[in-house]
Structures are given as structure tokens and as C-alpha cells.
Amino acid sequence: MQNPAISFEIVKRQPGTLGRAGVIHTPHGDIETPAFVVVGTKGTVKSIKPEDMATYVGNQVALANTYHLFLQPGDDVVRDAGGLHQFAHWDLPTMTDSGGFQVFSLGAAFGKGVTKFAKGEVTESQEKTELNVYSKEVAAEHGKLCVIDDEGVTFTSHLDGSMHRFTAERSIDIQHNIGADIIVAFDECTSPTADKEYQREAMERTHRWAKRSILAHKQNYEALKKQGLYGVVQGGRHLDLRKESATVLSAMDFDGFGIGGSFSKEDLGEALRVVNEVLPEDKPRHLLGIGEPEDIIEGVRLGCDTFDCVAPTRIARTGTIYERTNEGHRRTNLLNAKYTRDSGKPDESCDCYVCQNYTKAYLAHLFRSREMLGPHLASLHNLYYIVNFTKRLRETILNT
RNA sequence: GCGUCGGUGGCAGAGUGGUCAAUUGCAUCAGACUGUAAAUCUGACGGAGUAUUCCUACGGGGGUUCAAAUCCCUCCCGGCGCA
Numbered sequence: 001m002q003n004p005a006i007s008f009e010i011v012k013r014q015p016g017t018l019g020r021a022g023v024i025h026t027p028h029g030d031i032e033t034p035a036f037v038v039v040g041t042k043g044t045v046k047s048i049k050p051e052d053m054a055t056y057v058g059n060q061v062a063l064a065n066t067y068h069l070f071l072q073p074g075d076d077v078v079r080d081a082g083g084l085h086q087f088a089h090w091d092l093p094t095m096t097d098s099g100g101f102q103v104f105s106l107g108a109a110f111g112k113g114v115t116k117f118a119k120g121e122v123t124e125s126q127e128k129t130e131l132n133v134y135s136k137e138v139a140a141e142h143g144k145l146c147v148i149d150d151e152g153v154t155f156t157s158h159l160d161g162s163m164h165r166f167t168a169e170r171s172i173d174i175q176h177n178i179g180a181d182i183i184v185a186f187d188e189c190t191s192p193t194a195d196k197e198y199q200r201e202a203m204e205r206t207h208r209w210a211k212r213s214i215l216a217h218k219q220n221y222e223a224l225k226k227q228g229l230y231g232v233v234q235g236g237r238h239l240d241l242r243k244e245s246a247t248v249l250s251a252m253d254f255d256g257f258g259i260g261g262s263f264s265k266e267d268l269g270e271a272l273r274v275v276n277e278v279l280p281e282d283k284p285r286h287l288l289g290i291g292e293p294e295d296i297i298e299g300v301r302l303g304c305d306t307f308d309c310v311a312p313t314r315i316a317r318t319g320t321i322y323e324r325t326n327e328g329h330r331r332t333n334l335l336n337a338k339y340t341r342d343s344g345k346p347d348e349s350c351d352c353y354v355c356q357n358y359t360k361a362y363l364a365h366l367f368r369s370r371e372m373l374g375p376h377l378a379s380l381h382n383l384y385y386i387v388n389f390t391k392r393l394r395e396t397i398l399n400t
Numbered sequence: 401g402c403g404u405c406g407g408u409g410g411c412a413g414a415g416u417g418g419u420c421a422a423u424u425g426c427a428u429c430a431g432a433c434u435g436u437a438a439a440u441c442u443g444a445c446g447g448a449g450u451a452u453u454c455c456u457a458c459g460g461g462g463g464u465u466c467a468a469a470u471c472c473c474u475c476c477c478g479g480c481g482c483a
Contacts, residue, residue: 037435039435041436042436046438063435068436095435097435098435101436104435106437110437111437117434189435232435286435289435291434307435309435310434311433315432318438333431335429367439
């Protein structure tokens, strides 16, 4: 693209790995990578105001969701308010996810307790029954809130049951209205329980939508000047599909790439290697929806630049915090009885605002008494933890 | 003192002869959470045991019955009314 809204430069490569430290330049500032992208689905990082994010977390970038903002308050409302930055008072680089994840979470995953991470082996019979759902009748039977066809996806709102149609063009149009610095092509996030035949079909559909997303983006000259577009690699857990997806998308005129879809803990690394060996080196790579500290270590080593994940805020809201251990990291459930009189810091090795000023016992009390300060403080800590952990990985690359 | 209603598992509160170790909520204990249907969800929750099993339990004691948290008698405790 000419005069791209966003650009990427590599500052240093890590010898012997695919890892690199870089900078993504956006209209709202630079993102020094590797970086963790804080998730604020509905235009708010749950329980934390933007000023506190800046003061106590220090994140460089935040991500909102196209489908959720489209449903509520409506992308036209955001547009008329001056865009996401104005509307939400987000004074930093931003991204929006395309709604592709909702194709999964409100579709194949709906009501099934399936996550994008497969646990162990997936049986054939599981795959067959869970998948290939195309008709509204079948969707209704399975209690899904969206139906996929080659042209797009028809959603049933989880808020009021109304029907909404998403296509590549529609998703891009909405993202133009929302106005984030980095927007994402509409894709289909598949379930880890899907069989290979379906993964290929979905991947090829995502490729067609990718092409259409680019066309839609290029038709809006104003948006083109202000927003960069990422394409999303799919292919599920199959390395050959992953490679093919990365190859196909690399040939398209994207500003960067998202790596999406489902994995299992075991094959995440190989999938990232295969993909990042193919993707153009001079474009940023965002690992969508991942992850845990150990996942980010692996992702950075294998050439991913940015990461987003709801885990830090989601687990925080129910009383679980990240804590550093000699071996690495662990999740600590503050509601466990043993913490009711624990006067230690939430995380002994952490120098965040929360750990400097509060004890495990106090946080445990806040959660037991359902005080809203509990979710707030735990979210602050977890976000600080993961954001700064990722920053340290950058330092490590710069210092090696 | 008389009358009346009531005493159920940590709490509240169902049940009113067998399908009751006893609905439900809260509390408690533990688990889960990876591009947010999520301040959510799941499990345990009298004791022992892997278990189809046994023991102890619906204020205390006694009784009726094949069988009682449920019926009867009595005692204790509480609310209300009348003295």
C-alpha cells in the first residue's frame, strides 16, 4: 500500500530464533514489540479506566471488538462520537478484531464449553457431530447463534435475538466507522474439534474473505490513510494448511498479519514456526487470542510481535492472579482458604501498584465480600504482569 | 398461669406416615477460564468407604406403626394473645 497508515521496522533480530524486537508506527503512536495488547472488547478494559491503564499498567495498545461494538452501542454511534479514541477516551494505538472470533464463540463453541485450545486428542466422531453446520435449522437444533455460508455469517444477537448479517465488506465498513488504527480482515475462527476437511474449507473461505476485505478497505480512501489492515492466517491444527494459508495471505497486500484459529498446547509452536517462516519478515504478526505467559515466550521466540488475550482480566474478575514462581508462572486463586490471613504481597516479585500497596488477605477479603475493588485491583495486577512480562522479552532480545 | 402457633442440616427455609441423608437459596470448600454470550461456569457439601454399603440425624425422652422429620404423650425452648 502507498503511504500506509501503519508501518513496521525491525530493531533487532534474536540470533538462532525467529524472534525480533521492532516498532509498529501507528497514527496514535508507536508500539514497541514484542507487546501485549490489552483487550477491551466493548471499548473498555473491564473494570479499569484508561487513565489507570496508562498509570498503573503501561500498555501501549488496546483492542476492541467489531461485533460487540456493532451490536452495542452501534458503530454509527462510535463514528459520530469521533471514533473509538474519542468515544472511549483511548489515547493510544488501538485495534479492532473483525468479529471472526464470534463466528467460533457464538457458533461451533456456543454452549459446548469448547475453547480454541484443544485438550488432548480429538476423536473423529466428535469432529463429525460438532461440525459442518450450515442450515439455520441445524443451527437452532444445536443452539448456535450464528450460521456460516460462503458469503458471510448470519448472527443472532445474544443481547436481544435480532438477526445480523456479517460479510467481509460489512466487517470492514464497521471497522472504518469504529476507527481503530489497526483493523482485521473478517475470518472464520474454527474449532479445534473440526476435522481437516472442514478446516480446509473454512480456510479457503477465509482467504476469499481476506481478498474482499482488502478491496473494501481500499475503496475507502479516508480510512486507508488512517487504518492499517491485517489478514488472518487459519488452517487449524494442520501444518500443511497453516503453511498454505500463510503463503496465500503473504501474496495479498496486508499491512500485517493475525495468526488465528485453534491450536492445541502441543502443536502451537510448530504451527507458529511454519507460519512465520512464510509470512513476510517486514510485516508485523499478531498472535490472536493468546496467551498465557509460556505461550507468549514461545510466540516471541517463533517470530510473533504482538499478542492479545482475555485471560488476565477474565481470571482476575473471579479472584485469580498471576504469580511468579521459581519455575515460571502460576495462577493463584485468592479465594482459597489459605489466603484469608496471608499478609504477603499478591506476587512477591511484582512491583506493580497493587503489589506495592495491598496484601493477599485484603484482596481475598474483597473477593469474598464481592466488593468491586477486588476485580479492579486483580485486573490491574494481571495486566501489569503480562504487559511487563512481554516488555521484558523485548528487552531480552535487545540485550542479546 | 391459660390458650395458641412453632422448634428441620453453618444460616434462611421446603417437606407433614414409606420414593428423605432430607427441595432450594446463601455460606463454606475446591476446580475451570487463551482474538470476552463471562463481576461467569462446574463440582463437593452429616460421618466412614472405591462401592450397589453401613452408621448417626429433622429440640429431649417415651409411644403407635411393618415403616415416623411427618401421628400421639410428656418435658424443654421461642413468638403471639389473654390474664
